[in-house]
Amino acid sequence: MDIFLQQVINGLVLGSVYALVALGYTMVYGILELINFAHGEITMVGAMVSLAVVSALAGSGVDMPGVMIVLTGVLTAIPVCMGLGYSIERVAYRPLRHAPRLAPLITAIGISIVLQNAAMLIWGRQYIPFPPVLQITRYDIGGATITNLQIAIIVLSACAMIGLVFLVNKTRLGRAMRATAQSPQVAGLMGVNINSIISATFVIGSGLAAIAGVMVSAYYGLAHYYMGFMLGLKAFSAAVLGGIGNLTGAMLGGLLLGVIESLGAGYIGDLTGGFLGSHYQDVFAFFVLILVLVFRPSGLLGERVVDRA
């Protein structure tokens, strides 16, 4: 039982990171119907930038508490990633808005290759350790342990998600975003500046990705120029699992995927009598994804897409 609880906790932590990244995918998809393949790389850039700042601060011997150092890192990473997201949309997606669907997909892949290799040129090929500036405290609950870092990740991402839901549902900008997602033409006729709304979507999504990137690198204590790829893939799967284009779906999908993955990795060995080990973790995630989509092709919370002839 305590193993179960432990895996659920680990899954929730992983899942809240997935959810943050998945929100970026789902927001962009909801408005442009575009898989923003470069989104995982934005997460990576967020992690790398914050890590550089944190290392510099920790190395310079500034008298700051560890939390403040990490916070400074986050606050640097967010604007950098926002700028990056904005420029990517401007350079690679906006010129192709009337092009066939696959054209922006290719530029997205191109951008993602560029970002990966640029990061490799700047930060090198090796794994970069996260400096141990945070004091880790362990708490016992029901036989399982949870660290203060894990609690911080869950709480912070919950705050970010609540903030986003508030933004989308209660503010003027959010209303404009929802209108644009429903029908760009009509939204435009109602006086919504579609281009700036799309830019805003990319900027917000990239900000969330930056936070997620910092969380992942702090949690695992590592960052790597290639880390965005699998993270982005999982997060996109989470978004699809929840029903792409649906904010609540992305959060639910992210949390579910995280929990399923860590439970699967924890129990798959026992379930199959040692035939399949925990290195099948990724198979598990994708297998669940395929199953869900086969039985519910529009995702858990997605609406049935009516074919527009």
Add this chain to the structure above:
Amino acid sequence: MRAAIEKFLTLAKKDRRVAWAAFAAVAILLAVLPMLVDMGLGRSWVRVLNFTLIYIMLALGLNIVVGFAGLLDLGYVAFYAVGAYVYALLSSPHFGLHLPFWFVLPFGALLAAFFGVLLGAPTLRLRGDYLAIVTLGFGEIIRIFLNNLNAPFNLTNGPQGINLIDPIRIGGVNLNQTTTLAGIEFQGGYLLYYLFLALTIAVIFVCMRLQDSRLGRAWVAIREDEVAAAAMGINTRNVKLLAFAMGASFGGLSGGLFAGFQGFVSPESFHLLESIMILCMVVLGGMGNIAGVILGAVLLTVLPEALRYIGEFERAVFGQIIVDPSDLRLLLFGMALVIMMLFRPMGMLPSTRRAREFEADDAVLDQERASVYDSQR
């Protein structure tokens, strides 16, 4: 460029001699290409040439699924992996099996087609990006299994991959070695080139015949509008499954050739990035157009190799190597992808149907511009 080609084509239609001359010129060029490449660029480029042929076959296979039938497949490399591993397992010391090439290759293609149906059957109801993500997951699953199936019994030898695969032999001649046939000495890799070329031409021929066949037209109908296609009496289930199976069998075929050519397979060669690369070839060249897809495959195979020379370029311009060329190579490649796509979003050589969609008359164009995204629906 396009106008010149069309002018030539009408000329060739009028005068058969022109057509025959052009045909003969191309045939001679293809026949002596490995020698020319070897002399002009060096032995390593003969290898690139052979890889280009493999990628042309792969891209044409994916073109059936994505270009003709409009089913976005991001896990295509799984079929390539199936073909390669079938060859590797049945024709290497790993199991001590050394079955003949002419059995292993079709068997690999057949098994890949079976896997294609296996992937296609549960995903028939999925559309667009949902299909994309499921195929992507399928590709990853296959790769992870290849990576881990060394226990409890050693099927794939895990991440180390399978070594010492038998080279391709036809009639007792090892195509990978320098051989003297009928008094002419063929360097290693030349004979392989001729085999690959013959198979590529066969694949191109099949694709061209498929394109205008009843089946090919059914694929296009499904791509344009599935509901309408079903209403016209097309059995969309069977036709879609056939697209998956045919595309996959080409993938399996090229996989087998890859294993025999390389002598070594490992899960690393079948990464998602490889699927994406093949998709880029199809889209960049011009989806649905056979000539375009071939052009895309050639371009995207040769470009990364050509970018290996940037080290020499740096030395010539700056007098020293500033940035490690192997680090810079992929960066430039990514930029090239973006730039090429921005300048020709419909691909280098789009099919006439797609080109027409782009050069639509003003009324249609206005209507399409009105939509912020996607003019495809």
